[in-house]
Amino acid sequence: MSTSPTYDPATIEPKWQEYWLTNKSFAAVDLDGSREKLYVLDMFPYPSGAGLHVGHPEGYTATDIFCRYKRMKGYNVLHTMGWDAFGLPAEQYAMQTNTHPSVTTQKNVDNFRRQIRAFGFSYDWDREINTTDPGYYKWTQWIFCQLYKKGLAYIDEVAVNWCPALGTVLANEEVINGRSERGDHPVIRKPMKQWMLKITAYAERLLADIDTVDWPEGIKEQQRNWIGKSIGGEVDFAVAGRSETIRVYTTRPDTLFGATYMVLSPEHELVATITTPEQRAAVVAYQEAAAKKSDLDRAEAKDKTGVFTGAYAINPVNGQQIPIWISDYVLISYGTGAIMAVPAHDTRDFAFAQTFGLPIICIMEPDAKAAEAEGVAVADVLAGKACWPGDGAMINSANAEVSLNGLPKAQAIDTIVAWLEKQGIGTKAVNYKLRDWLFSRQRYWGEPFPVAHMEDGSIKLLDEELPVLLPEMEEFAPSGTGESPLANAKDWLDYTDPATGMKGRRETNTMPQWAGSCWYYLRYIDPKNTEAGWESAKEKYWMPVDLYVGGAEHAVLHLLYARFWHKVLFDCGCVSTKEPFQRLVNQGMILGLSYKDARGALVPNDLVEERDGNFVHKDTGETLTEFPAKMSKSLRNVVNPDEIVARYGADAFRLYEMFMGPLTAMKPWQTKGVDGVYRFLHKAWRMIVGQDGELSPEISDAPMTAEQERLLHQTIQKVDEDTNNLSFNTAISQMMIFVNEFSKASQRNRAAIEAFVQLLAPYAPHMGEELWQLLGHGTSLTHEPYPVYDAAKTKASEVEIVVQVLGKPKARLMMPADAGTAAMEAIALADDKVQAALAGKSVVKVITVPGRLVNIVAK
RNA sequence: GCCCGGGUGGCGGAAUCGGCAGACGCAGCAGACUUAAAAUCUGCUGACCGAAAGGUCGUACGGGUUCAAGUCCCGUCCCGGGUACCA
Numbered sequence A: 001m002s003t004s005p006t007y008d009p010a011t012i013e014p015k016w017q018e019y020w021l022t023n024k025s026f027a028a029v030d031l032d033g034s035r036e037k038l039y040v041l042d043m044f045p046y047p048s049g050a051g052l053h054v055g056h057p058e059g060y061t062a063t064d065i066f067c068r069y070k071r072m073k074g075y076n077v078l079h080t081m082g083w084d085a086f087g088l089p090a091e092q093y094a095m096q097t098n099t100h101p102s103v104t105t106q107k108n109v110d111n112f113r114r115q116i117r118a119f120g121f122s123y124d125w126d127r128e129i130n131t132t133d134p135g136y137y138k139w140t141q142w143i144f145c146q147l148y149k150k151g152l153a154y155i156d157e158v159a160v161n162w163c164p165a166l167g168t169v170l171a172n173e174e175v176i177n178g179r180s181e182r183g184d185h186p187v188i189r190k191p192m193k194q195w196m197l198k199i200t201a202y203a204e205r206l207l208a209d210i211d212t213v214d215w216p217e218g219i220k221e222q223q224r225n226w227i228g229k230s231i232g233g234e235v236d237f238a239v240a241g242r243s244e245t246i247r248v249y250t251t252r253p254d255t256l257f258g259a260t261y262m263v264l265s266p267e268h269e270l271v272a273t274i275t276t277p278e279q280r281a282a283v284v285a286y287q288e289a290a291a292k293k294s295d296l297d298r299a300e301a302k303d304k305t306g307v308f309t310g311a312y313a314i315n316p317v318n319g320q321q322i323p324i325w326i327s328d329y330v331l332i333s334y335g336t337g338a339i340m341a342v343p344a345h346d347t348r349d350f351a352f353a354q355t356f357g358l359p360i361i362c363i364m365e366p367d368a369k370a371a372e373a374e375g376v377a378v379a380d381v382l383a384g385k386a387c388w389p390g391d392g393a394m395i396n397s398a399n400a401e402v403s404l405n406g407l408p409k410a411q412a413i414d415t416i417v418a419w420l421e422k423q424g425i426g427t428k429a430v431n432y433k434l435r436d437w438l439f440s441r442q443r444y445w446g447e448p449f450p451v452a453h454m455e456d457g458s459i460k461l462l463d464e465e466l467p468v469l470l471p472e473m474e475e476f477a478p479s480g481t482g483e484s485p486l487a488n489a490k491d492w493l494d495y496t497d498p499a500t501g502m503k504g505r506r507e508t509n510t511m512p513q514w515a516g517s518c519w520y521y522l523r524y525i526d527p528k529n530t531e532a533g534w535e536s537a538k539e540k541y542w543m544p545v546d547l548y549v550g551g552a553e554h555a556v557l558h559l560l561y562a563r564f565w566h567k568v569l570f571d572c573g574c575v576s577t578k579e580p581f582q583r584l585v586n587q588g589m590i591l592g593l594s595y596k597d598a599r600g601a602l603v604p605n606d607l608v609e610e611r612d613g614n615f616v617h618k619d620t621g622e623t624l625t626e627f628p629a630k631m632s633k634s635l636r637n638v639v640n641p642d643e644i645v646a647r648y649g650a651d652a653f654r655l656y657e658m659f660m661g662p663l664t665a666m667k668p669w670q671t672k673g674v675d676g677v678y679r680f681l682h683k684a685w686r687m688i689v690g691q692d693g694e695l696s697p698e699i700s701d702a703p704m705t706a707e708q709e710r711l712l713h714q715t716i717q718k719v720d721e722d723t724n725n726l727s728f729n730t731a732i733s734q735m736m737i738f739v740n741e742f743s744k745a746s747q748r749n750r751a752a753i754e755a756f757v758q759l760l761a762p763y764a765p766h767m768g769e770e771l772w773q774l775l776g777h778g779t780s781l782t783h784e785p786y787p788v789y790d791a792a793k794t795k796a797s798e799v800e801i802v803v804q805v806l807g808k809p810k811a812r813l814m815m816p817a818d819a820g821t822a823a824m825e826a827i828a829l830a831d832d833k834v835q836a837a838l839a840g841k842s843v844v845k846v847i848t849v850p851g852r853l854v855n856i857v858a859k
Numbered sequence B: 001g002c003c004c005g006g007g008u009g010g011c012g013g014a015a016u017c018g019g020c021a022g023a024c025g026c027a028g029c030a031g032a033c034u035u036a037a038a039a040u041c042u043g044c045u046g047a048c049c050g051a052a053a054g055g056u057c058g059u060a061c062g063g064g065u066u067c068a069a070g071u072c073c074c075g076u077c078c079c080g081g082g083u084a085c086c087a
Helices: A009-023 A056-072 A088-097 A101-117 A134-149 A199-212 A217-227 A253-258 A277-292 A295-300 A347-356 A368-374 A378-382 A409-423 A536-542 A557-571 A641-648 A650-659 A671-688 A706-724 A728-744 A750-760 A765-774 A821-829 A832-838
Strands: A037-042 A076-079 A153-163 A168-170 A188-197 A230-239 A245-250 A261-264 A307-314 A321-326 A338-341 A364-366 A392-394 A426-431 A451-454 A459-461 A494-496 A503-506 A547-551 A584-587 A590-596 A608-611 A614-617 A623-629 A798-805 A808-816 A843-849 A853-858
Touching: A009 A650, A009 A765, A037 A056, A037 A536, A056 A076, A056 A101, A056 A547, A056 A584, A056 A650, A056 A706, A088 A101, A134 A153, A134 A459, A134 A557, A188 A277, A199 A217, A199 A557, A217 A557, A230 A253, A230 A409, A245 A253, A245 A261, A245 A338, A253 A364, A253 A409, A261 A347, A277 A307, A277 A321, A338 A347, A364 A368, A364 A378, A368 A378, A409 A426, A641 A650, A641 A671, A650 A671, A650 A728, A650 A765, A671 A728, A671 A750, A671 A765, A706 A728, A706 A750, A728 A750, A750 A765, A798 A821, A798 A832, A808 A821, A808 A832, A821 A832, A821 A843, A821 A853, A832 A853
Parallel strands: A037 A076, A037 A547, A261 A321, A547 A584, A798 A853
Antiparallel strands: A153 A168, A153 A188, A230 A245, A230 A307, A230 A426, A261 A338, A307 A321, A364 A392, A451 A459, A451 A503, A494 A503, A590 A623, A608 A614, A614 A623, A798 A808, A843 A853
16 A cells, blocks of 8 residues: 655544544453553543643643553553533533533533544543443442441531522632622522531541652642641630630640630630620621621631620639630631630731730740741740740740740640640640532532432432433523522422332432542443442452543642542442552643733733734734743633644644643643644654655665664663653654654664654654554554663763863763773873863862763862 | 742753753754745854954852752742631
8 A cells, every 4th residue: 555655644644543443442451461451541621612722632642652652562551531521611501592511511522522533542432431421420429329328428508609699609719709700799608508528537548648649749738738637736715704615726735824815716606605795796796797708708808807705714724814706817617616816926816916905925935046037036025026936945834733834845735735634624636627528519410419308307318219310401590599400390309209108309409520520530440331330350450540640720629539539439348449549640731822011911912913023012013022821712822723733733733742841841832833843753754755655765674874773772762761751852852863863864774764663653643553554564553562772782882071171171082981980081181182271280180970071170 | 928839042941860051843044956935955053252263151149069060058039830817
């Protein structure tokens, strides 16, 4: 079969995509014990109406290259694609156009699939999944049932963002300054019954097992911070003249002697009880004001506010009466919702005390050096005029039974906690910032909960009737009551227990989009199983995911939620590994090319034109500078991958995305840069294919020159190692060097060319297959063994050695590659240029690095 | 504020067990081929001084360690991401 004489991606790419699909070239073989398994996972996309952007194929290309490389290395590779297809945009589109979300979703999925296939990615398409498929969400619901049975799913009254004008609940990001993003209507915080998942029960394990996975350090740190473990103590304070006690959580029990007041969260249950009649009006007003504020507003408030309750607590270490205040800087959801305030040693308490003129008593002399480094005057701290949250030596901290004076922080904590425990009024305590997971959404387009609320008030788990299907509906507008549109599905809503005949009402909330993505990596293992989510033997074979590649925007939530579900499934005996994703890599964001003016303001690309090599503002004529910025519609710097593929082909697109820079780095897209890799592909083609479209006559079995052989082995080594390390940009550089050199030669050794085609194939698979076929091979190179290099042949017998005098290069001399220290020194000292540089000096010392350099130290 | 990344030519980037800074590519300049253009091929391309040979400077900035620093240490500045009253 003859081939096009010039490189024509538009012909060869569809041909090979078709071939791979019909031959199922990338089918993963379950339970194949003859090969080592490798599970490489991409974060699956939400199929939006806008189609793929250039960021999607970045990670997908990286994993594809890695998978193709590993198949040639003999691995049984599981590599899959699917659709995270529940979500808000399809539902909003449905409201506007009355198109059923499933119709929109199907259309978008088809488009995404078409785009992804056009890149030639080596997915096992027989394992494609879709989270909106009842055959899939049956098992999402099944996992919910397991959570429920273990007591990890519960209903709670939670304040949500309720917009009366829109008749719907809004997500946090849809609320701006207490008003709805759309329509600018007021939003209030309204308690509603919501499903919660008890992720906090797994806080400790989620924290501890971070240490067992191979993830970027930054992501691991973000997860640790999110879990936010702190160790401290709880202390009971009696309320003066009453029987109640108030328990506080503190990480600094050592500062107990400095507690001069106490603050309760406005939502604290004891506020109403302890508030005195004189203060009641002010307290209630403050509570009401706090309830109206969103969490964001509360967090953004810079100035401390609060109200005195009129009540006093008794500091257990010294019997002093201290006033009890309420303030929204104390959060009900953390610790006990109450704090002891130590203004001398806590910056927030200090600010509050200063605002309201509360006493500030220093009970720790700052460490002098540390105070100086922080620019804090020790005298100010001692006088209560400055705050010192650091370490130091305790002062003024003794009663008849216990003294902390002179102790450093850590010892003081141990001492006082021991005393509190003996008194029965305190204990060591651990706290986490992590909150339970709000798991309901008031939406239609999500997984229904397999739950009915029965007339006797009980909850019936419908785990015998899975999947609980979404009802067909005509209207997707909100119900108006705060419930999801499902509340309008009258026929669906009523539930009758088939066994007892008791009536009930189905749950109208649906699950959040996170649900389907929490376990999809398990479904790929056994995607067609109707008896179970996955078969245990297959799970044991394929898990864990060996490499997971995706964007850093999922650093916390998706990865933490998935880890949580995985641990629950582990406890159920449904999975065999403690962690789902052994290794994680985040691809860097691809930025668009934009322009900014002198003030630094970004200018949309359609207002920019090039004049005499400069970029100027069309209207003002101001000279602009190039500046990378996030791709956005408003800046008109979005690159459409379809256009790039149409112009250059998928192989060039893949190659460019990998050549731009390191996978993990943020990089600006420059379409001009695609020209470089496109030329490289043309050049590689011409190196192998002659004018007539047949194999170039310059390819023969004639032996390589020594230089060619060395370059071949160096290239195999570098491409092999770099591909294995995901350093694709430098692997491509090396292949360019190979092509530049071999193109010049009139004799091109056939074996060398075949090895090159195999190295190239994971990167430019369509061209790889086409050239492989042209070289006379009947079948796909997918499972051909990867080329092997000979380390001895990567090295030249003579190498150039730099000779430095006092660290400055003075000569470059050829020396035998295996020359020893003495020989190198002798050759260096014999050189004229070196001698000239040494004139008038005496040699003090000679440093030699074999194979690299000689440095002569002289006076 | 705190945590995590990162600052290298006109641009993307390469080189980190300390050992020739700028591989490879883009853009630019010059030349070959061509009636011409495109494509392709060849050469040059960090800055400064110099006719040249050559020299000086140079990896955000200021110090330090070392025969030798983009790389290690101390301090500062800037950019990006995350997070935010978590007691």
